[in-house]
Amino acid sequence: MLSEFELKRVEKLHREAGIEVVDKMDPTIPVVEKMYSQLPIHSLRHTHAVILLESGAQMKYIQERLGHGSMAITADVYSHISDRLNKETIDEFEKYVSRFLK
Numbered sequence: 001m002l003s004e005f006e007l008k009r010v011e012k013l014h015r016e017a018g019i020e021v022v023d024k025m026d027p028t029i030p031v032v033e034k035m036y037s038q039l040p041i042h043s044l045r046h047t048h049a050v051i052l053l054e055s056g057a058q059m060k061y062i063q064e065r066l067g068h069g070s071m072a073i074t075a076d077v078y079s080h081i082s083d084r085l086n087k088e089t090i091d092e093f094e095k096y097v098s099r100f101l102k
Helices: 004-016 031-036 041-054 059-066 071-078 083-098
Strands: none
Touching (some): 041 059, 041 071, 041 083, 059 071
16 A cells, blocks of 8 residues: 555656546545555556666666665566567567678
């Protein structure tokens, strides 16, 4: 469960992004509260790390941002997560190798 501070911060971020923050059926209940009341904060941390990886952030940067003791921990947990990362890596490899096969 998110704290009151965390809920207000997430609501603010949603508002700034133009995302609806109240339920149209019951405007007294913020959508954010409904969405995140059952979501552990660690899930948000994990999602953040995966998005960083997919955006091209270096593993060392992610390790420091998450406070892991070593880059190996970060790599073990997050490097296998994204199919998109795998596809992009394979595409880059194929592009590289094709230079030698011409």
